Amino acid sequence: MTTVTESRLAGLKEKIESRQALIGIVGMGYVGLPLALLFSGERFKVTGFDVEPEKVKTLNAGNSYIVRILPAEIQAAQRAGFHATADYSEIARMDAVIICVPTPLDEHQEPDLSFVTGTVESIAPWLHEGQLVVLESTTYPGTTEEIVVPLLESGNRQGLKASRALDEPGLHVAFSPEREDPGNETVARHDIPKVVGGCGPAATQLASALYGSIFRRVVPVSSPSAAEMTKLLENIYRCVNIALVNELKQLTMRMGIDIHEVIDAAKTKPFGFQAFYPGPGLGGHCIPIDPFYLSWKAKQFDFRTRFIELAGEINTAMPYFVIEQTAAGLNEQCKSIKGSKVLVLGVAYKRDIDDLRESPSLTIIELLREKGAIVAYNDPFFATVGRGRHYDLNMTNTPLDNLGQYDAVLIVTDHTSYDYPAIVAQSQLVIDTRNATKGIDSPKIVRC
Ligand SMILES: NC(=O)c1ccc[n+]([C@@H]2O[C@H](COP(=O)([O-])OP(=O)(O)OC[C@H]3O[C@@H](n4cnc5c(N)ncnc54)[C@H](O)[C@@H]3O)[C@@H](O)[C@H]2O)c1
Incomplete structure (x- = not known):
């Protein structure tokens, strides 16, 4: 019945x-x-x-x-x-x-x-x-x-x-x-x-x-808990794998090996490997945040989520690594970060989207300013960047012209609308954190 x-x-x-x-x-x-x-x-x-x-x-x-x-x-x-x-x-x-x-x-x-x-x-x-x-x-x-x-x-x-x-x-x-x-x-x-x-x-x-x-x-x-955990597993998997390639990138740079060439070769394997790519640090509302929801809950069970903590440590350090590479690039040209004019390309947390949340660009801009650089940014998706969680920048979008005036152009977000060969041709120094200049052969490029 x-x-x-x-x-x-x-x-x-x-x-x-x-x-x-x-x-x-x-x-x-x-x-x-x-x-x-x-x-x-x-x-x-x-x-x-x-x-x-x-x-x-x-x-x-x-x-x-x-x-x-x-x-x-x-x-x-x-x-x-x-x-x-x-x-x-x-x-x-x-x-x-x-x-x-x-x-x-x-x-x-x-x-x-x-x-x-x-x-x-x-x-x-x-x-x-x-x-x-x-x-x-x-x-x-x-x-x-x-x-x-x-x-x-x-x-x-x-x-x-x-x-x-x-x-x-x-x-x-x-x-x-x-x-x-x-x-x-x-x-x-x-x-x-x-x-x-x-x-x-x-x-x-x-x-x-x-x-x-x-x-x-x-x-x-x-259960709802199984569904909640499913989402966290997916994002922790991304976070940990991105940390892994970010760490390996730093090693391969010392060894003189191109990590992107290695990833492209590895991903030809038809099973057991999924490609993740290094970058300037994590961004967005999900990957930098969600894993810490689980770490917090794990403490109630007297459990330490060590993979999450280590991945967080590596990924959080990436903007600092980008600053070190920028300093090294400028140093090669007998310049210091202090007093240099730096243009940051892309403030969105990833390519072709209008979302700033947790973007590594924000940290990179703040670090550059702390070190005395004169920083401008260009991003087709943001006319201004004001203040938000963890940042207070008060900046206005700079047109993408007269690139030669900058001591360094720093590619943080690889929007597809950018003409990378033209950017390299016009710039004094290009710091590329996204492999956006792949295939362009120029001594002006520092890939990191
Ligand atoms: N953005 C993504 O790509 C993405 C992907 C997967 C999961 N998520 C998750 O989805 C959730 C929402 O993320 P989002 O990116 O849409 O956030 P968002 O900030 O873009 O949107 C949230 C909206 O909720 C509104 N809001 C806040 N408190 C409210 C309330 N009490 N009543 C009514 N509206 C309220 C805000 O004004 C805002 O418009 C988050 O938990 C996020 O982790 C986001």
């Missing part, structure tokens, strides 16, 4: 299949906004929630504040029923609520879950029986069960609990990590399999049905 709860579950699944389910996405940032567009593209009516009134206004005016999202895409979503709001009472109308808010580190390098807890406290009063709530923000294993569920349960007005069994009524709560690679055009977002772990079987089934409507493949796991 079908229970009331099971038939409600079937009802919500049917709403998802028929695209009648109303979807609320909290956090209209780099993750939440593209997700909203994916659902809109599949004919769902989506409401985007954000605490920043400017973002709400921009979206409702049919405009975008993320370079790779065109206003036309927002307008198409609006025609499918999308709108943005800062009014949490609209949560009550939603069938599913997906949380995509930031999870940074605090000043002690410890997890700062205040955006997650703030969001959960704001939505909890408006929740009703049978709603699905999914956390997508990257975090340590245990967050959904230990932080999100208790706040949802204590904060909602109907005294609802998280459903743990198929026939148990209540809220359906799940974790599903965002696995996007910004700027990577080779894999469409809907082709990235979606990992889902619910607090109970109903939550896993519902979240799988919801994501199954926009992603080609859903990968259910046994």
Whole structure:
């Protein structure tokens, strides 16, 4: 016999299949906004929630504040029923609520879950029986069960609990990590399999049905903790492997071997090797931060995550290594960093994206200034660089002309719009941290 709860579950699944389910996405940032567009593209009516009134206004005016999202895409979503709001009472109308808010580190390098807890406290009063709530923000294993569920349960007005069994009524709560690679055009977002772990079987089934409507493949796991840990494993794997090539780069430079030639040769092996590339240091909201969520949690289990700590140490030291190489390059020309004019090319944390978060360029600029250099930057994605977490630069974009005036041009982010042969031809000295000048033979280039 079908229970009331099971038939409600079937009802919500049917709403998802028929695209009648109303979807609320909290956090209209780099993750939440593209997700909203994916659902809109599949004919769902989506409401985007954000605490920043400017973002709400921009979206409702049919405009975008993320370079790779065109206003036309927002307008198409609006025609499918999308709108943005800062009014949490609209949560009550939603069938599913997906949380995509930031999870940074605090000043002690410890997890700062205040955006997650703030969001959960704001939505909890408006929740009703049978709603699905999914956390997508990257975090340590245990967050959904230990932080999100208790706040949802204590904060909602109907005294609802998280459903743990198929026939148990209540809220359906799940974790599903965002696995996007910004700027990577080779894999469409809907082709990235979606990992889902619910607090109970109903939550896993519902979240799988919801994501199954926009992603080609859903990968259910046994719990939210397993899903949370999956995301961290992926990012720690990247962080550790990048640290490995960053260390080997420093060794191969001493040995007179080109690390990029070695990586290109190694990656011809059809199994057992995945190429990672050295660079000026880690950047972005994920790789420099997420591993430390696990290190922090591990301490509760009296466990030291030594790989994470060592990788962090090596990667954090990379901007200092770039400064040493710049000093050495200038030294060859009988100059010091003090008093030299240096142009930093690229401040975004990686190629062709408009995201500054944790960018190694910011540290490099600060270090150069500390040593007395006169620093300018060029980046097609940033007209100005002001202040943010860990930096206070107050700079304006410099045009890419008269490169001969600089004692050194430092390639930190290898945007594809740059004409590297022309840059080398016009510059006195080029410090290349990204192998952007590959194939150009010039004594003016220091590759590091
Ligand atoms: N950016 C990426 O490439 C990426 C990839 C994978 C995972 N993630 C993870 O996804 C999460 C979100 O990252 P992001 O890059 O989208 O961050 P973001 O800063 O671009 O966007 C977050 C948005 O949430 C809003 N916000 C903050 N508190 C809120 C609240 N209480 N209610 C409503 N809105 C609120 C902010 O105003 C902002 O618009 C993080 O946990 C991040 O680690 C990001």
